[in-house]
Amino acid sequence: MVGVMKSIESIMNLRNAMVLGLLLSTICLRAQQTPLYAHYYLNPYLYNPAMAGFGEQSSAYFLYRKQWAGVDGAPETQVFTLDGNLKNHPVGLGITFMNDITNIIGRTGGALTGSYEVKLTPTTQRLRFGMSFQAIRNRIFFDRIRAEDISDPNLLENVDAKTVFEGSVGLSYSVRKLRIGVAGDQLFQNTFDHDEQAAFRTLNYTLVRHFYTTAEYLFEVGPNITIKPQVLVRTVQGLHSQFDGYVKVGYKDIVWTNLMYRHDIGAGASLGFKLDDQYVFSYAYEFPTTDLNIVGSSTHEFMLGIKIHRSTPGKSEISQEQAKEIMQNSVHQEKMDALEQQNEQVSGKLNRTERQLQSQNEELERLKQVVESYQQDLELAIENLSANKNDTTSQTQGFFVVVGALRKFDNAKAFQRILKREANLDTRVIQNANKTWYFIYSDNTDSVKEALEKLEVIKKGPAMPFIIETPWIYKKETE
Template sequence: MRKVLLSLLIVSALAVNAQQDPQFTQNFANKLYNNPGFAGMNGAICATGIVRQQWLGFDGAPKQIVFSGHSPILGKLDIPLLNLGVGLSFSNDVIGQFSINQIKLAIANRFVINNVGTISAGFGLGTQGVSIDGTKFVPSDGIEALGYDPNLLAKASAKDYGFDMDFGLYYRSTDEKIFAGVSMMHITQSQLEGQKDGAQSNKYQVESNLYIMGGYRYPLTPEWELIPSVFVKTEFSTTQFDLNVLGEYKEMLWGGLSYRFQDAVAPMVGYRWNGGKFGVAKIGASYDVNTSKLNKYNSGTVEVFLNYCFKIIPKPKITIHKNPRWL
């Protein structure tokens, strides 16, 4: 019974803010999801998948899946100042009875400034939706003792979708040591209204989220780099601060620690495989140890990502020289 009451308490809290973006620990591997300005910044065709299982051992705990891909537009368009990149992302965030889906198309333009770096500005356009499965309100051991009608709760199912738009800026220095980004997600602040059998259900307000991130690659030795970074997310009522420190060896192995203010401490590890003409693959994992009052109810949070990038080298143009003697 205590577990049921706790589940209802957390679900009720999440229901009020069901449209807030999910949190991730390895945000350095998930930049397109948080910032459409990142599309095409790697100069390669890249695909990323990230899976997060939050609060292990807790029924109805949040689960997140994100798939994304982006690439510069190959070839020259012969249009001044046009250096485009495109991206596509899909996310599914399940929190108990709620399922939140996003599909976004990103398009960005990169501006190269000599001796300064590259600044990219991009828009994200797509849809965001929420669905509620009322059958999941009824736990396996029943809640009749609490005075609820399980048949009524099972009918409380609804879903709706709305238009969504994002904007972001991303910067990388010429020497690729400094990186920073700022983005505003869900600018349209759609209001979703679920309906069932023609009857209006609850309303869900999508809140705008502001993201700010930045970091620096500091060379310690020819083989080692230290990468401190910061990640901030806010919907202007609450703010999440992440402080991260990674140590990278020969651009192949990395490990470090992330601290999320008043929430969790997370060790991180990863491996980078350089396959030459076959591209570059990265795999990383993190484990969040909860530092809030919820730590006694769960066994931590696991997050894993896989990234693969490869460059398509355009074929060189063949120039035919004509001898005037043959004209």
């Protein structure tokens, strides 16, 4: 009889420990089953699959989060994401690997993501769709349960693991500097059945749907300073919603700080920087603002990232130089054999002309793709820097008729050559005040009226078919 009572007591200890683990994993999240992230503002793909492949470059991020530092069994999370877009296609791809452990409950998963972008207008409005398929492995660490009699045969000593497949979807809409997103996770609501072989029962752990709604707006308060407020609303099906508020202040996209507030949870701040326009480092610190401070102290989160630059397709310029050299050699050879190979000479000239035209067309197409890759940034620059008929010379250093805008000097020079070759248009290059754009312009003047007249001439001239964007008037800033 005593042995039976000890067995029953051990089983009750086992069940209580498991319940305690479940409670600890949800105490601050109101039953939220997915991890919290402080660096969502840097990597929106963490919550929304529609953001896979968003941006000009592919990105890889590793995130480590230690919640309630110093508390045994507190949540600990590691996440790796990799995403990018297909060249010249509105398709994004991404992968995610995640490991999360809270007390006796562990969760490991991987996801494959695909996204698609639709341009609602040619320049300002975009709509993105995304979908992820996930494999999630849930573990119960029975060997971490403490009991009075560890030799009791009714206690399990192994890890029980089960795997299910889940799905998530997302949507993102952007217009100029505003972006809104919605996403749903764990849509299939699968159940893990963990068997207690000696306890006469099965522990069921059911996934519930999680929904995320985001909104953000980018303010440019100066040539180099940006402020981006953001709101994230987290909703677990059947429970009240919670919101997170962020305010990111950045300088030239090189260094930034972010303040955050989590409703009914806590507050925090993060600091990050980017090196060589490629490597990202960021740290976030959070602390509880409610009675949760009796459970644990601070939370720490680290993020490392790398922006994977796509190789610049500069082969067309090299090929053109090589083609000129080949042409010179070929012309010399043709002169020597002109009398004997007149037919071949004519044929050779036609072939070379065709190759040269093809190379020139490829060069123009390449520049169009380059401009398209940062279309949204260019639109914002034009909106902020363009002149109108009411501008006066007292507020500016001149008005420039811009026929092209590129970020790299080599590309700007290549575009100049195209305009000269195809339309005999002479142009020059100027940089904006914060050195982020190279503007190719045909004319400049101190009179906005005269600049607008010259703009109309360009729009009706022979160069228009080769101009990538609509010509506009640049109002040069005072440096």
